[in-house]
Amino acid sequence: MTIPPCLGRLLALCLLVWLPLSASAQDDPGQALLEPLDAASYARMGEAIEAIIDSGDARSRGWLEALLGGKLHRHKDTGRFVMVLENRGRDWPVADALTGEALGEMSRRDLDRLGINNALRGQLQGALAVLDLQADGVSERRQAARELLGDVDASLAEPLEAVIRAEQDAEVRRLLQQALAIHRLEVGDVAAVADLQGSLNSRVRAALNSAARSGDPALAEAASMALADIEQKMKLNRGLETLYFGLSLGSVLVLAAIGLAITFGVMGVINMAHGELIMLGAYTTWAMQQLLPGQPGLALVLSIPAGFLVAALAGIAIERGVIQFLKGRPLETLLATFGVSLILQQLVRTLISPLNRTVVTPEWMSGSIMINEGLSLTLNRLYVLGFALVVFAGLMLVMRRTRLGLEVRAVTQNRAMARSMGIRATRVDIMTFALGSGVAGLAGVALSQLTNVGPNLGQNYIIDSFMVVVFGGVGNLWGTLVAGLSLGVINQVLEPWAGAVLAKILVLVFIILFIQKRPRGLFPQKGRAAEG
Amino acid sequence: MHSSTAWLARPFRERATQLFLGILLAALATVTLLNLALPAGHPLHISTYTVTLLGKYLSYALLAVAVDLVWGYLGILSLGHGAFFALGGYAMGMYLMRQIGDRGTYGDPVLPDFMVFLDWDSLPWYWLGFDMAWFAFVMVLLAPGLLALVFGFLAFRSRVTGVYLSIITQALTFALMLAFFRNEMGFGGNNGLTDFKELLGFDLRSDATRLGLFLATGIALALGYVLCRAIVASKLGRVCVATRDAEARTRFLGYRVERFQLFVFVVSAMLAGVAGALYVPQVGIINPGEFSPIFSIEIVLWVALGGRATLYGAVIGAILVNYAKTVFTGVMPDAWLFALGGLFVLVTVLLPKGISGLLAYRLTPRRLQREPADPSSPHREAST
Numbered sequence: 001m002t003i004p005p006c007l008g009r010l011l012a013l014c015l016l017v018w019l020p021l022s023a024s025a026q027d028d029p030g031q032a033l034l035e036p037l038d039a040a041s042y043a044r045m046g047e048a049i050e051a052i053i054d055s056g057d058a059r060s061r062g063w064l065e066a067l068l069g070g071k072l073h074r075h076k077d078t079g080r081f082v083m084v085l086e087n088r089g090r091d092w093p094v095a096d097a098l099t100g101e102a103l104g105e106m107s108r109r110d111l112d113r114l115g116i117n118n119a120l121r122g123q124l125q126g127a128l129a130v131l132d133l134q135a136d137g138v139s140e141r142r143q144a145a146r147e148l149l150g151d152v153d154a155s156l157a158e159p160l161e162a163v164i165r166a167e168q169d170a171e172v173r174r175l176l177q178q179a180l181a182i183h184r185l186e187v188g189d190v191a192a193v194a195d196l197q198g199s200l201n202s203r204v205r206a207a208l209n210s211a212a213r214s215g216d217p218a219l220a221e222a223a224s225m226a227l228a229d230i231e232q233k234m235k236l237n238r239g240l241e242t243l244y245f246g247l248s249l250g251s252v253l254v255l256a257a258i259g260l261a262i263t264f265g266v267m268g269v270i271n272m273a274h275g276e277l278i279m280l281g282a283y284t285t286w287a288m289q290q291l292l293p294g295q296p297g298l299a300l301v302l303s304i305p306a307g308f309l310v311a312a313l314a315g316i317a318i319e320r321g322v323i324q325f326l327k328g329r330p331l332e333t334l335l336a337t338f339g340v341s342l343i344l345q346q347l348v349r350t351l352i353s354p355l356n357r358t359v360v361t362p363e364w365m366s367g368s369i370m371i372n373e374g375l376s377l378t379l380n381r382l383y384v385l386g387f388a389l390v391v392f393a394g395l396m397l398v399m400r401r402t403r404l405g406l407e408v409r410a411v412t413q414n415r416a417m418a419r420s421m422g423i424r425a426t427r428v429d430i431m432t433f434a435l436g437s438g439v440a441g442l443a444g445v446a447l448s449q450l451t452n453v454g455p456n457l458g459q460n461y462i463i464d465s466f467m468v469v470v471f472g473g474v475g476n477l478w479g480t481l482v483a484g485l486s487l488g489v490i491n492q493v494l495e496p497w498a499g500a501v502l503a504k505i506l507v508l509v510f511i512i513l514f515i516q517k518r519p520r521g522l523f524p525q526k527g528r529a530a531e532g
Numbered sequence: 533m534h535s536s537t538a539w540l541a542r543p544f545r546e547r548a549t550q551l552f553l554g555i556l557l558a559a560l561a562t563v564t565l566l567n568l569a570l571p572a573g574h575p576l577h578i579s580t581y582t583v584t585l586l587g588k589y590l591s592y593a594l595l596a597v598a599v600d601l602v603w604g605y606l607g608i609l610s611l612g613h614g615a616f617f618a619l620g621g622y623a624m625g626m627y628l629m630r631q632i633g634d635r636g637t638y639g640d641p642v643l644p645d646f647m648v649f650l651d652w653d654s655l656p657w658y659w660l661g662f663d664m665a666w667f668a669f670v671m672v673l674l675a676p677g678l679l680a681l682v683f684g685f686l687a688f689r690s691r692v693t694g695v696y697l698s699i700i701t702q703a704l705t706f707a708l709m710l711a712f713f714r715n716e717m718g719f720g721g722n723n724g725l726t727d728f729k730e731l732l733g734f735d736l737r738s739d740a741t742r743l744g745l746f747l748a749t750g751i752a753l754a755l756g757y758v759l760c761r762a763i764v765a766s767k768l769g770r771v772c773v774a775t776r777d778a779e780a781r782t783r784f785l786g787y788r789v790e791r792f793q794l795f796v797f798v799v800s801a802m803l804a805g806v807a808g809a810l811y812v813p814q815v816g817i818i819n820p821g822e823f824s825p826i827f828s829i830e831i832v833l834w835v836a837l838g839g840r841a842t843l844y845g846a847v848i849g850a851i852l853v854n855y856a857k858t859v860f861t862g863v864m865p866d867a868w869l870f871a872l873g874g875l876f877v878l879v880t881v882l883l884p885k886g887i888s889g890l891l892a893y894r895l896t897p898r899r900l901q902r903e904p905a906d907p908s909s910p911h912r913e914a915s916t
Contacts, residue, residue, distance in 0.1 A: 270695055330694065332836075336876055339880075349869075467699075502711075508704075508710075512700050515696065516686040516692060
């Protein structure tokens with residue numbers, strides 16, 4: 001048998017090409033799948049991609065992604081398929097496409113990129129999405145379905161319908177139906193509008209928007225009606241969101257002010273260091289987390305009693321050290337406690353740091369609850385809102401149902417009479433002030449989850465707190481709750497059109513004007529207690 | 533000296549006012565002499581830097597006198613006088629900005645640098661007229677005066693007094709601070725107004741202008757003091773003191789208490805505005821920091837330390853505290869807030885009458901010491 005010399009040389013070349021490939025690579029079905037990708041025409045490449053998808057090979061996702069990202073190359077000499085790990089510089093680190101084994105660096109001149117065009121890119125994206133839809137976890141499938149919205153084209157429509165039939169999860173099915181409907185809308189199917197009715201997804205809205213501007217009057221009409229409906233729903237959502245943020249801000253105000261409602265409202269003591277007591281509570285949380293590294297949740301729970309204690313002790317020190325000497329001189333009390341607040345702030349700056357400290361949010365408090373596609377509630381704010389209500393309820397119980405509460409009310413209404421009935425007024429003063437201060441500490445613990453913990457933390461809340469107490473009516477805990485929540489909501493309602501700072505200014509001006517009209521606040525005290 | 537001007541002349545016949553004016557004028561003359569007559573190397577020479585620093589203290593002293601007028605004699609603890617001070621300062625600052633002309637960084641003949649930076653193409657309406665000195669000087673009085681008039685009218689009419697008034701004055705200055713921090717307000721935002729060149733044609737960096745400003749501040753303080761003294765000694769002043777000590781009783785005697793309160797409050801705000809206007813060219817900047825509630829409370833401390841309801845006590849307090857602040861922030865800045873906070877506590881708890889109370893105690897003959905002239909614990913009705 002004679003072989004023509006030219007043919008012989010070709011054979012030798014072929015051998016040379018094939019030789020470096022190991023025997024296992026030749027057996028690998030992957031090699032057969034990848035080989036057609038290096039085709040002369042894009043149409044043939046498309047077929048090869050289909051084949052890879054149909055093969056169900058576990059590596060196909062990686063290949064398709066690499067192909068989409070321009071990372072799939074073929075070595076010019078060996079014909080080996082490689083993935084480029086990083087295409088910067090002259091020599092690129094590469095890995096074998098079949099085995100994933102790192103092959104060191106190769107000169108980019110030795111590599112041939114498998115290029116694609118736009119049609120293939122679309123096909124690849126769709127194919128990857130369909131691959132994701134076959135994931136095992138429901139949440140991954142939902143995510144994949146959500147990402148498909150607006151990305152469906154004619155080539156994907158058919159496989160998607162198959163996927164929908166096989167899908168168990170109703171939510172995934174609904175999302176895929178919507179994705180298909182968007183595609184049908186794009187090709188002018190009026191009936192598709194009905195499937196998209198009421199969806200809040202931004203891509204659905206975009207599709208409906210472009211349909212509303214289309215030449216087909218029937219389609220445009222249907223689409224704009226659906227859009228109006230969606231707009232209505234969104235408005236409601238936005239309203240609910242504003243309300244939620246408003247209540248959240250309000251709950252912070254209530255927490256900050258409720259301690260003041262005890263010391264200022266009930267006892268009549270102006271404590272300008274109240275903000276610093278809040279700060280102490282926040283720093284207690286930070287210190288607890290330093291003491292219990294790796295357990296932020298436990299530390300947070302423990303800092304609720306700890307923050308209360310620290311702030312209450314500080315409050316007792318302030319009461320004994322300063323306020324008791326200034327009884328009946330409210331303006332002097334104001335100045336002296338302001339001095340205390342300066343000292344406390346500087347103390348924290350000197351002893352800990354002038355910079356903000358980070359307080360970790362435990363896992364069970366981070367994240368959010370999704371109500372629907374347009375509305376999700378952040379968990380930490382929800383917790384703080386609940387915490388504020390619990391603290392308020394607890395305080396109400398103490399004031400209404402305990403011996404201490406009774407004595408406090410007696411002493412504030414008529415000190416001399418209370419004393420002659422055997423109530424130790426000085427002790428009641430201390431306990432009340434400790435209670436109000438401790439609640440400020442609790443506010444600090446909660447605030448550490450929402451804002452930065454720094455020496456100026458308290459300062460930012462003191463004016464707001466006084467405003468809340470005065471607005472609600474001094475000496476009235478319910479007034480404080482209503483005032484705090486409503487001021488929070490008003491602030492959030494004003495914010496979208498006025499901006500955050502202007503909204504705050506407007507609220508302040510509103511309160512200043514309100515106090516002129518009703519100097520005793522929303523819920524003024526009546527009867528003897530008001531004479532205090 | 534009858535009729536209309538008699539009330540203004542009365543203070544000059546008082547021993548205490550004569551003493552105060554004598555000391556003040558002597559101090560002004562001494563500083564001028566030591567600054568001009570002695571060569572720079574002489575140990576007693578007072579540098580222009582120190583002169584400006586003293587000028588700053590004097591403008592603070594005028595501000596403290598204004599606060600003492602309402603707190604000491606009217607019983608209104610204003611925690612927002614910094615706002616009036618800053619408004620006067622901004623009025624002056626706007627005039628000084630317009631005087632820069634085309635010498636700013638961007639060289640725009642009309643717009644201040646920060647407006648060019650914000651891409652504004654014309655002056656906002658409220659900047660019009662500030663190129664004229666007389667207009668700016670009128671605004672120095674008018675801006676704080678109007679704010680005090682509106683605010684005071686609303687507050688006193690509804691009988692908001694005591695702690696409530698203190699808290700809403702604090703809210704007022706806080707709201708203004710937030711507003712002036714906004715760039716859109718057109719007052720330079722965060723950075724405020726600065727980089728001034730000249731005042732009435734005098735170069736602000738020259739030694740002579742600085743000495744002149746110091747003297748002008750001293751004279752303004754003297755005039756402000758005499759004005760306050762005159763108000764306090766007049767029949768109106770007596771009604772004010774009566775209001776402070778027993779508001780309801782004064783009302784029942786037939787006095788329209790809120791009118792007296794409003795008048796004195798507006799006068800005090802205007803004085804604070806003048807103090808701000810004199811302060812700005814000396815320190816060379818005005819920014820929203822002057823509106824901060826802490827600054828306003830600090831002013832009250834100066835008055836409390838010096839002694840309430842004496843006027844001269846306010847001057848002593850302002851100069852002492854600010855001198856201490858200069859020393860402390862230079863030597864150990866961390867300790868200043870401790871010292872300031874400690875002062876607040878010590879003065880209110882241990883020295884309710886302030887330094888002047890101590891002085892008066894030392895100077896008063898023993899047999900007269902029982903006289904109850906204690907403004908800090910008046911026989912006040914329960915009004916809150």
